[in-house]
Amino acid sequence: MSDAAYRGVVDAAVLHELARPEAGPRPTTSLAARRSPLAEPKRQIAALEAVDLSGKAFDGDFDAALSACGAAPLAAAAVEILQINLGKLCNMTCRHCHVDAGPDRWREVMDRATVDACLAALDRTAAHTVDLTGGAPELNPNFRYLVDQCVARGKHVIDRCNLTVLLLTRHRDLPEFLAERGVEVVCSLPHFRRRNTDAQRGGGAFEKSIQALRRLNRVGYGAGDPDRVLTVMVNPAGAVLTGDQCSMERDWRRGLERDHGVTFDRLIALNNMPIARFLEWLQDSGNLDGYMELLTASFNPATVAGLMCRNTLSVSWDGRVYDCDFNQMLELESRLDGVTGVHVSELDPATLEGRAVVTGRHCFGCTAGAGSSCGGALHDTSD
Ligand code: SF4
Ligand code: SF4
Numbered sequence: 001m002s003d004a005a006y007r008g009v010v011d012a013a014v015l016h017e018l019a020r021p022e023a024g025p026r027p028t029t030s031l032a033a034r035r036s037p038l039a040e041p042k043r044q045i046a047a048l049e050a051v052d053l054s055g056k057a058f059d060g061d062f063d064a065a066l067s068a069c070g071a072a073p074l075a076a077a078a079v080e081i082l083q084i085n086l087g088k089l090c091n092m093t094c095r096h097c098h099v100d101a102g103p104d105r106w107r108e109v110m111d112r113a114t115v116d117a118c119l120a121a122l123d124r125t126a127a128h129t130v131d132l133t134g135g136a137p138e139l140n141p142n143f144r145y146l147v148d149q150c151v152a153r154g155k156h157v158i159d160r161c162n163l164t165v166l167l168l169t170r171h172r173d174l175p176e177f178l179a180e181r182g183v184e185v186v187c188s189l190p191h192f193r194r195r196n197t198d199a200q201r202g203g204g205a206f207e208k209s210i211q212a213l214r215r216l217n218r219v220g221y222g223a224g225d226p227d228r229v230l231t232v233m234v235n236p237a238g239a240v241l242t243g244d245q246c247s248m249e250r251d252w253r254r255g256l257e258r259d260h261g262v263t264f265d266r267l268i269a270l271n272n273m274p275i276a277r278f279l280e281w282l283q284d285s286g287n288l289d290g291y292m293e294l295l296t297a298s299f300n301p302a303t304v305a306g307l308m309c310r311n312t313l314s315v316s317w318d319g320r321v322y323d324c325d326f327n328q329m330l331e332l333e334s335r336l337d338g339v340t341g342v343h344v345s346e347l348d349p350a351t352l353e354g355r356a357v358v359t360g361r362h363c364f365g366c367t368a369g370a371g372s373s374c375g376g377a378l379h380d381t382s383d
Contacts, residue, residue, distance in 0.1 A: 010106045011141050017168055018103040024091030024164050025202025030102035041331040044275050048361040051289050057296040062363045069301035074357040080311040083131040084118050086110045086140035087317040091165050094201045098329055100276040101135040110317040115142045117345035118315055119149050124349045133160040138171055157183045163212035179219040182227040189232050192255030196237055213262040222263040230264045235272050239287035241369040242269040273326050273365040298368035307366055309357045319344040323357045332358045
């Protein structure tokens, strides 16, 4: 597709607004914009494989870790969640981004034909939930259409929202739109302290996030209403595992309500996945070897049953099919009936259940400690 045609996918006025620095905090630029070798998924996989983990836990082999707990090969169960990545376009460029998203990624945005192919695939599965992610999924001009179509089908819809996108001119009415349709908002906020959040997301990110949270609160989110669920998603700042989800929820609740008058319904905590821009940070800061050792040494067999690849199917902006969003970023496509490269328009639901999930070293990011998935911790360690 030509650049002009891609620009046709994303509204010109939105692109114009994104070009302005105030559209979002930007502590860095995308790997793609810098033409960094790490922009290439194969280079990311090679960087992880190059870490010498011989003699460490499972010699750094994820399948060996699975075998040790009797869980190899990792097999998918029935699909419950269809996760649709609407594109890599984002108003921000956070340092830890596993998507390498940013305002320059407007070529990688799902068009209407692919959105309709996702809906047709949804109709062929028994998935009860549609999980919309990006980039900033709301920047896709088909976002509202897709939400309405999913709601009309009786699906639970999740919007993975970076909060600051709700302050953009064209998106100021989104809180009302989402509330009217009962969409769950899963918003990313690295920390309840300004300094910690701004360190990851850029100066001003925290203040904008608080403004957006207040807007969501005003339309009924974060007050215990099951049709207005506001989930806060957090991730640690450095080369460490995320903390205990229950105690973090207590701290975040206190910090946000006391200092900012903001409420939310639940908190989920994720480990940072050692790919894309977080991988770059690990390399640049000399933390890559130590982080990979930490992830492998912290392998927790109790997390395996709840891995998101077991009940989720992930579709990329161009309609390719993956076992999870992380595999999508590494371009490790699902093997369906032994075949890769299946487009969502050709998806045969009979090939999904029982398929062998494609794994790699990055998978240790999901099984370390309490575990980490799009739904947060996989194993309760609070007691
Ligand atoms: S982490 Fe989220 S908000 Fe930040 S650049 Fe990536 S997609 Fe955008
Ligand atoms: S990275 Fe994906 S495939 Fe690997 S364990 Fe995590 S969810 Fe499963």
